[in-house]
Amino acid sequence: MPRAGLCSRWGGRVLPLLLAYICYLLLGATIFQLLEKQAESQSRDRFQFEKLRFLENYTCLDQQAVEQFVQGISGDRWVIPAWTPSVETLGPQSPLSQKPAKTRVLWGRVIMEAWVKGVNPKGNSTNPSNWDFGSSFFFAGTVVTTIGYGNLAPSTEAGQVFCVFYALVGIPLNVGFLNHLGTGLRAHLTMLESSPQTPSPAYNHGPSERTQRLLRFQLLQILGLALFLALGTLLILILPPMVFSHVEGWSFSEGFYFAFITLSTIGFGDYVVGTDPSKHYLSVYRSLAAIWILLGLAWLALVLPLGPLLLHRCSQLWLLG
Amino acid sequence: MPRAGLCSRWGGRVLPLLLAYICYLLLGATIFQLLEKQAESQSRDRFQFEKLRFLENYTCLDQQAVEQFVQGISGDRWVIPAWTPSVETLGPQSPLSQKPAKTRVLWGRVIMEAWVKGVNPKGNSTNPSNWDFGSSFFFAGTVVTTIGYGNLAPSTEAGQVFCVFYALVGIPLNVGFLNHLGTGLRAHLTMLESSPQTPSPAYNHGPSERTQRLLRFQLLQILGLALFLALGTLLILILPPMVFSHVEGWSFSEGFYFAFITLSTIGFGDYVVGTDPSKHYLSVYRSLAAIWILLGLAWLALVLPLGPLLLHRCSQLWLLG
Ligand SMILES: [K+]
Ligand SMILES: [K+]
Numbered sequence: 001m002p003r004a005g006l007c008s009r010w011g012g013r014v015l016p017l018l019l020a021y022i023c024y025l026l027l028g029a030t031i032f033q034l035l036e037k038q039a040e041s042q043s044r045d046r047f048q049f050e051k052l053r054f055l056e057n058y059t060c061l062d063q064q065a066v067e068q069f070v071q072g073i074s075g076d077r078w079v080i081p082a083w084t085p086s087v088e089t090l091g092p093q094s095p096l097s098q099k100p101a102k103t104r105v106l107w108g109r110v111i112m113e114a115w116v117k118g119v120n121p122k123g124n125s126t127n128p129s130n131w132d133f134g135s136s137f138f139f140a141g142t143v144v145t146t147i148g149y150g151n152l153a154p155s156t157e158a159g160q161v162f163c164v165f166y167a168l169v170g171i172p173l174n175v176g177f178l179n180h181l182g183t184g185l186r187a188h189l190t191m192l193e194s195s196p197q198t199p200s201p202a203y204n205h206g207p208s209e210r211t212q213r214l215l216r217f218q219l220l221q222i223l224g225l226a227l228f229l230a231l232g233t234l235l236i237l238i239l240p241p242m243v244f245s246h247v248e249g250w251s252f253s254e255g256f257y258f259a260f261i262t263l264s265t266i267g268f269g270d271y272v273v274g275t276d277p278s279k280h281y282l283s284v285y286r287s288l289a290a291i292w293i294l295l296g297l298a299w300l301a302l303v304l305p306l307g308p309l310l311l312h313r314c315s316q317l318w319l320l321g
Numbered sequence: 322m323p324r325a326g327l328c329s330r331w332g333g334r335v336l337p338l339l340l341a342y343i344c345y346l347l348l349g350a351t352i353f354q355l356l357e358k359q360a361e362s363q364s365r366d367r368f369q370f371e372k373l374r375f376l377e378n379y380t381c382l383d384q385q386a387v388e389q390f391v392q393g394i395s396g397d398r399w400v401i402p403a404w405t406p407s408v409e410t411l412g413p414q415s416p417l418s419q420k421p422a423k424t425r426v427l428w429g430r431v432i433m434e435a436w437v438k439g440v441n442p443k444g445n446s447t448n449p450s451n452w453d454f455g456s457s458f459f460f461a462g463t464v465v466t467t468i469g470y471g472n473l474a475p476s477t478e479a480g481q482v483f484c485v486f487y488a489l490v491g492i493p494l495n496v497g498f499l500n501h502l503g504t505g506l507r508a509h510l511t512m513l514e515s516s517p518q519t520p521s522p523a524y525n526h527g528p529s530e531r532t533q534r535l536l537r538f539q540l541l542q543i544l545g546l547a548l549f550l551a552l553g554t555l556l557i558l559i560l561p562p563m564v565f566s567h568v569e570g571w572s573f574s575e576g577f578y579f580a581f582i583t584l585s586t587i588g589f590g591d592y593v594v595g596t597d598p599s600k601h602y603l604s605v606y607r608s609l610a611a612i613w614i615l616l617g618l619a620w621l622a623l624v625l626p627l628g629p630l631l632l633h634r635c636s637q638l639w640l641l642g
Pocket of ligand 2 (some may be wrong): 147148149150152265266268269336468469470587588589590612
């Protein structure tokens with residue numbers, strides 16, 4: 001197949017797929033925002049009330065009061081197994097006691113954030129929502145790529161149910177899209193690949209010279225492949241972590257750790273770019289980060305199968321030499 | 322190939338792979354614990370000191386003191402963009418001010434936990450470490466499966482570097498192991514599959530009767546496959562969530578959401594089984610959860626490629642009928 005034809009066919013297919021992919025992410029962002037934003041503002045109101053009540057009751061603080069206070073803002077009992085429960089000490093009318101102990105993993109952090117946001121006199125109305133459109137879009141991306149940082153997760157039942165169905169369709173769509181992104185490059189590699197298996201009939205030399213020729217060709221091929229891998233790794237795994245480290249104030253090793261944990265789709269969520277509310281990011285920064293994730297995942301989908309191939313080639317070379 | 326031979330060959334290969342897999346997880350658990358446990362206890366000591374200093378200085382509390390207190394235990398400034406920094410108000414000798422603002426996503430939660438653990442008078446020495454061997458083993462599992470809940474994540478540089486190399490080897494090992502777990506079942510399915518393509522030459526009936534026979538056979542096959550899928554789904558996606566919901570005190574929909582988010586390897590970490598310190602789990606519970614994750618992932622690796630096959634079969638049937 002001629003290369004130009006291949007490229008145009010690839011480009012002709014990848015554009016509709018890209019459009020479908022982006023539309024799916026936009027749809028997800030809209031619906032997640034719709035389902036989660038109201039619950040978030042209710043949780044904030046509830047917390048504001050709890051804070052005011054606390055400030056009325058506790059003007060003087062001894063150690064027990066501190067304990068109750070801390071237990072109150074941690075929201076449930078899981079951090080103090082052998083100690084008095086907070087619900088009773090806060091009273092049955094406490095809005096916090098209506099929160100069941102089920103979201104215990106994130107609850108402590110969410111309460112901390114909500115509390116401090118509520119305490120801040122300037123920030124009551126101006127604090128940005130966790131579910132603004134950009135964050136919601138980013139969240140939809142972490143679902144379909146299965147990265148799942150977890151810095152945002154649906155807290156309402158409707159949000160959780162929708163998340164399951166959204167992932168059911170989105171994950172295959174994402175896999176298909178990523179595989180397709182790499183197809184152009186892969187086809188090119190395959191053409192390179194097939195050359196030595198079909199040597200031109202014009203070269204009818206002795207078996208020794210043919211072996212030599214094959215050896216040199218394979219050596220060149222391995223070098224080319226290695227260069228290609230090195231360049232791609234530089235562009236995907238070295239330069240972006242340098243940028244992230246610079247912008248976020250991380251060390252380079254932390255930036256690299258973030259990049260690796262992201263592109264391996266492990267996604268602990270201990271480091272997430274673009275989520276520091278004290279920073280004013282350029283609007284292009286988050287978009288670039290999203291494009292980096294997509295290209296990085298496509299690159300890995302292309303490159304990872306080459307590892308065994310390279311090993312096979314090297315062992316062939318070793319046998320021939 | 323006779324089925325008994327296939328099974329014994331499969332069993333002969335899967336056992337060494339299972340041993341290697343478990344050894345790799347044990348190795349990872351040991352090293353992660355070694356690297357992270359000391360840093361954890363240092364962080365606890367630092368926090369204990371900060372708590373004592375707070376209790377000496379703040380016996381009476383006004384709103385500003387509460388703000389400083391909350392800001393102090395949240396550890397850095399990210400939650401209050403437009404407000405006074407905590408490092409200055411706490412004083413330059415504050416141990417908390419030595420913690421750079423880089424781990425901001427988890428820091429608030431970690432501080433909350435450490436604080437309340439420190440405040441608890443009975444729990445200073447008896448509180449279990451986050452990096453005990455069981456948790457460390459579970460963490461190693463979330464790395465190699467790329468689930469990455471993030472309720473635990475390495476905080477030291479050594480731990481992060483080791484995590485990268487551990488995942489580099491562990492993820493391919495996990496993929497290989499899971500694929501192999503499903504091979505026995507897949508071979509069985511393939512044998513079933515190949516039957517209708519090679520009808521016995523003894524049946525030399527007319528084309529109409531042969532079509533009828535093929536149709537009935539394919540219908541039976543689809544029914545068998547559907548039954549197989551339904552049974553597996555029941556065992557993997559319905560029963561375990563019921564058990565989890567019962568033990569953890571979640572609703573069924575939350576248990577199902579947890580199961581889906583886990584087996585899709587998204588792993589937000591908002592719900593994690595076996596991590597509630599206020600509960601006394603049977604020791605077998607965590608092991609069963611780990612086995613469920615492994616079998617579930619193997620089951621999905623086997624079942625997901627069957628989806629397109631089933632669609633293809635149905636369309637064939639539709640064309641024939
Ligand atoms: K993940
Ligand atoms: K994750």
